[in-house]
Amino acid sequence: MNGGLPLVGLARRLVGEQARPVTSADPVSRPAPLLTAVRRRPGVHSLDGEWPALIDPYRTGEFDLFGNPNGRGWHRGHRPRLAADGTVLPTDRTEYDFDAAPTLTVPGSWVGQRPELSLYEGSVWYQRRFTHRPVDDRRTIIRFGSANHDTRVWCNGVDVAHHIGGYGPFDVEVTDHLRSDGEQQLIVRVEAERTPDRVPATDTDWANDGGLTGHVDLVDVPATFLRTAWLQLDPSGDRLVGSVVVDGPEASGTSLVCRIDGTDVWAAPVPSAEAGLAEAGIDADVPDGLTRWSADDPVRHDVSWHLLDDAGREIDRLDDRVGFRTITTSGTRILLNGAPIMLRGIAIHADAPHRDDRACRDDDAATLLDWAQSLGVNFVRLSHYQHPEAMLEACDERGLLAWCELPVYWGIDWTNPNAVDSARSQLDELVIRDRNRASAIIWSVANETLPGPERNEFLRDLVARARAHDPTRLVSAALFVLPGSGEHETHHLDDPIAADLDVVGANNYFGWYYGDVDTTPSIVWTQDVERPLIMTEYGAGALAGNHGHDRARWTEEFQVAVYEAQYEMQRAIPFIAGTTPWALKDFRTPKRQLPGIQDGWNRKGVFGPNGEEKLVAEVVRRVYADWPDPAPAD
Numbered sequence: 001m002n003g004g005l006p007l008v009g010l011a012r013r014l015v016g017e018q019a020r021p022v023t024s025a026d027p028v029s030r031p032a033p034l035l036t037a038v039r040r041r042p043g044v045h046s047l048d049g050e051w052p053a054l055i056d057p058y059r060t061g062e063f064d065l066f067g068n069p070n071g072r073g074w075h076r077g078h079r080p081r082l083a084a085d086g087t088v089l090p091t092d093r094t095e096y097d098f099d100a101a102p103t104l105t106v107p108g109s110w111v112g113q114r115p116e117l118s119l120y121e122g123s124v125w126y127q128r129r130f131t132h133r134p135v136d137d138r139r140t141i142i143r144f145g146s147a148n149h150d151t152r153v154w155c156n157g158v159d160v161a162h163h164i165g166g167y168g169p170f171d172v173e174v175t176d177h178l179r180s181d182g183e184q185q186l187i188v189r190v191e192a193e194r195t196p197d198r199v200p201a202t203d204t205d206w207a208n209d210g211g212l213t214g215h216v217d218l219v220d221v222p223a224t225f226l227r228t229a230w231l232q233l234d235p236s237g238d239r240l241v242g243s244v245v246v247d248g249p250e251a252s253g254t255s256l257v258c259r260i261d262g263t264d265v266w267a268a269p270v271p272s273a274e275a276g277l278a279e280a281g282i283d284a285d286v287p288d289g290l291t292r293w294s295a296d297d298p299v300r301h302d303v304s305w306h307l308l309d310d311a312g313r314e315i316d317r318l319d320d321r322v323g324f325r326t327i328t329t330s331g332t333r334i335l336l337n338g339a340p341i342m343l344r345g346i347a348i349h350a351d352a353p354h355r356d357d358r359a360c361r362d363d364d365a366a367t368l369l370d371w372a373q374s375l376g377v378n379f380v381r382l383s384h385y386q387h388p389e390a391m392l393e394a395c396d397e398r399g400l401l402a403w404c405e406l407p408v409y410w411g412i413d414w415t416n417p418n419a420v421d422s423a424r425s426q427l428d429e430l431v432i433r434d435r436n437r438a439s440a441i442i443w444s445v446a447n448e449t450l451p452g453p454e455r456n457e458f459l460r461d462l463v464a465r466a467r468a469h470d471p472t473r474l475v476s477a478a479l480f481v482l483p484g485s486g487e488h489e490t491h492h493l494d495d496p497i498a499a500d501l502d503v504v505g506a507n508n509y510f511g512w513y514y515g516d517v518d519t520t521p522s523i524v525w526t527q528d529v530e531r532p533l534i535m536t537e538y539g540a541g542a543l544a545g546n547h548g549h550d551r552a553r554w555t556e557e558f559q560v561a562v563y564e565a566q567y568e569m570q571r572a573i574p575f576i577a578g579t580t581p582w583a584l585k586d587f588r589t590p591k592r593q594l595p596g597i598q599d600g601w602n603r604k605g606v607f608g609p610n611g612e613e614k615l616v617a618e619v620v621r622r623v624y625a626d627w628p629d630p631a632p633a634d
């Protein structure tokens, strides 16, 4: 089998026009495949820190009174004008000044940094000055870990990138726009409007955390370099598959080598380049004794990919730490390294512990996963969008399995080309960034979308795209469970998209939104197509510390009653292979405004916003301690 993969997204650069009215109809810059393993590269320099930032709710920085681009855009940045004798002249009538602006911390959403920004969804302009001297035969790339939602980047006044999507990484080459004196300036405009043609669209049950919410790094690379590379066992466990993308004018005529713990496992010439990019598929033997990554032994290997010139001298290398394992299904079972496993998990929002922000700091992942693992989980559902890289790195280290998801959530405009384009590019970001993460076992293409011909086609396109990028993992989606009113003795899973998935996720709220606690345990589940089922959502709201009758909503006791009923029902489902209650902790959402109880928070957490443990945590611990992996098929 040629491990080569269709060259998805190779360079076809559509660069947005100069500062046209930025609607999502604007062509976005479609750069080459993602730069990955960024923080392991020798030429990486962090640009994180305090960035001067100006809010721009009326888009004054881009448009004139009539919505046309203005030539005085804030993208030019601001340089004091000096008289011959060096005195600073009053600048022209620029009604902005980054030198005098307050700062925002990067990475971080603006929502928790200034009171007037707590629900702000407009535009903010960031400036970052830095010193970086360009060097001949070296290239400079700026990489954004994430920015929510529509981002334009200018380097020294030149429009270099336009990215749409709030949760995944993107990068832009700025080599040709660097000043020779080394004094560089980035201006970044981030706009966080919710619009019907976006993904997600206008309604979500989580906070719209606008801003530069991911790390920002400058990466210095050789003229020809390794842009991305990945390696994993194929589902049989008998082959190593992956790919390497070479970026540069001399991509052809050189060779590639891949090593595991310093030993060659694969070598090949660089294929001919297309628009300066060459992608080589990897299909190699598995070295004897390659230890499998698992929950009990999350062992990772040093994997390196090398670009060599004709004389065998190294031009560039890429390093990563990779855990090798297989994840497959058999009937209604999920198999890790060929053995059936029960995914005893919890659903997690990337909602920061202890502060109003996306969980964008590396130690946020550690805190959230400590809370999760205190419940005895072996699995986390990273909902409903791409989580920061640190979360997957931490799952790799801890031996936790992870469900990774796209924000194709509720009402999407299925036939709108902007929505299709954004979902596809977000899927590329979700899969390409984390293909070396052993913990990532499931790519989820949607959450709670209503069946219909346009939606089914939209999701099937994403399922195929995920498999084209990565044939080694499972593809799923969290599906609606919307029973009618009245008695519920049975529930039948009949979503037509199930047949296209490897695993089916189901979000059921028996006992909270419908049905009742007392009849929930006796509900019998059936399914149209035979698939492993992960119960991807269930639960109840409870304000931490609010106690009362176990049938009184918003009490911890009622939350316990719903979980007990849910687990009694779930344990009887013959095709259940996983379970993730909603949710690890209370999380910020403008949708939830019940005074004195919600106050802008979804209270379905097992923990409160600051880790306050609710009574239901003990229920989860007890159930998980007594829910064994399925017996191997005889």
Ligand code: GCU
Binding pocket: 205, 384, 447, 448, 507, 537, 582, 602, 604
């Ligand atoms: C839905 C949805 C979640 C939401 C939850 C709730 O299932 O997927 O994003 O937060 O219900 O109502 O709490």
